[in-house]
Amino acid sequence: MDVRRLGLLRELSERGTVGAVADAMHITPSAVSQQLKVLESEAGYTLIEPAGRGVALTVAGRALAQMATEMSVAISRAEGQWREYMERPGGEVRVATFQTGGEMLLPGLFTRMATVPEVELVISDLIGQLVDFTQLVPDHDVVIADSPTTSSSWIDRNLRVVPLMTEPLDVALPEDHPLTRRASLSPKDVVGETWIGVPSDDPFDQVLSQVVAATGETVRVTQRIADNGIVEALVAAGHGIAILPRFTTRGRGNGLVTRPLVGIRARREISALLRPDRFERPSVRLVIQALRDEARAVADSHHSV
Numbered sequence: 001m002d003v004r005r006l007g008l009l010r011e012l013s014e015r016g017t018v019g020a021v022a023d024a025m026h027i028t029p030s031a032v033s034q035q036l037k038v039l040e041s042e043a044g045y046t047l048i049e050p051a052g053r054g055v056a057l058t059v060a061g062r063a064l065a066q067m068a069t070e071m072s073v074a075i076s077r078a079e080g081q082w083r084e085y086m087e088r089p090g091g092e093v094r095v096a097t098f099q100t101g102g103e104m105l106l107p108g109l110f111t112r113m114a115t116v117p118e119v120e121l122v123i124s125d126l127i128g129q130l131v132d133f134t135q136l137v138p139d140h141d142v143v144i145a146d147s148p149t150t151s152s153s154w155i156d157r158n159l160r161v162v163p164l165m166t167e168p169l170d171v172a173l174p175e176d177h178p179l180t181r182r183a184s185l186s187p188k189d190v191v192g193e194t195w196i197g198v199p200s201d202d203p204f205d206q207v208l209s210q211v212v213a214a215t216g217e218t219v220r221v222t223q224r225i226a227d228n229g230i231v232e233a234l235v236a237a238g239h240g241i242a243i244l245p246r247f248t249t250r251g252r253g254n255g256l257v258t259r260p261l262v263g264i265r266a267r268r269e270i271s272a273l274l275r276p277d278r279f280e281r282p283s284v285r286l287v288i289q290a291l292r293d294e295a296r297a298v299a300d301s302h303h304s305v
Contacts, residue, residue, distance in 0.1 A: 006068035013065035090118035108294035164295035170258040197221035
């Protein structure tokens with residue numbers, strides 16, 4: 001038996017007339033009568049009989065109307081429980097991140113999510129040299145990505161892009177380098193130096209491209225190394241200068257000094273990428289909010305220094 005037709009029978013038992021049911025359901029009285037006849041055929045019993053100028057429920061009709069009420073209660077209870085389930089964060093959330101993004105954000109993210117034990121974080125840092133973060137999106141709920149700008153290709157692929165923070169990129173120098181006497185550096189100041197670079201197409205490499213564009217001169221890159229820790233060690237040992245992220249450079253005070261690079265766009269945008277449908281999951285939205293809060297806290301802690 002059709003649940004909607006059972007609902008009409010229940011309405012008739014409570015409202016008393018076909019006309020009242022039609023008004024309540026915003027359909028015609030003839031449509032109500034037709035649907036109730038179909039219900040009688042489905043049930044195999046006479047459910048309605050004439051009574052004066054109207055109709056009344058038979059014994060079978062009253063019994064089925066009571067069952068219809070019980071079914072409506074059960075359906076409403078199930079719908080309520082389902083809505084509650086869907087609105088309650090829980091389950092596994094898979095997060096992919098690049099190295100320095102993980103260093104900055106994951107410790108605080110775990111701390112914040114500890115208050116929601118129903119959500120299990122599963123972290124992947126197997127990005128390596130991958131530049132196209134969108135390749136990770138199908139297999140992860142959240143991808144922490146960095147770029148010199150918010151990539152239009154991310155939006156073109158119908159991904160949800162949640163900005164997390166803007167991190168400055170500084171010039172890293174050996175502590176005895178003459179340029180350390182300056183509070184900030186321009187492209188002209190550094191273009192003639194020996195550089196420890198990063199792999200081509202890395203966001204940091206685009207800073208060197210801007211130095212070349214601003215000065216019209218080429219830069220001498222002796223090595224291209226992806227690991228920031230190795231770059232820090234080489235710079236501290238006096239083998240060149242480099243571009244390093246402000247918030248996660250740890251070698252300061254151990255033979256390494258950083259200075260802001262002014263006159264060009266020396267920063268990277270860190271965002272969370274995900275499929276729009278996954279953003280609708282309460283557990284994923286909770287992780288995204290925790291990442292935003294942690295990114296704000298990280299940025300604020302460095303601005304206050």
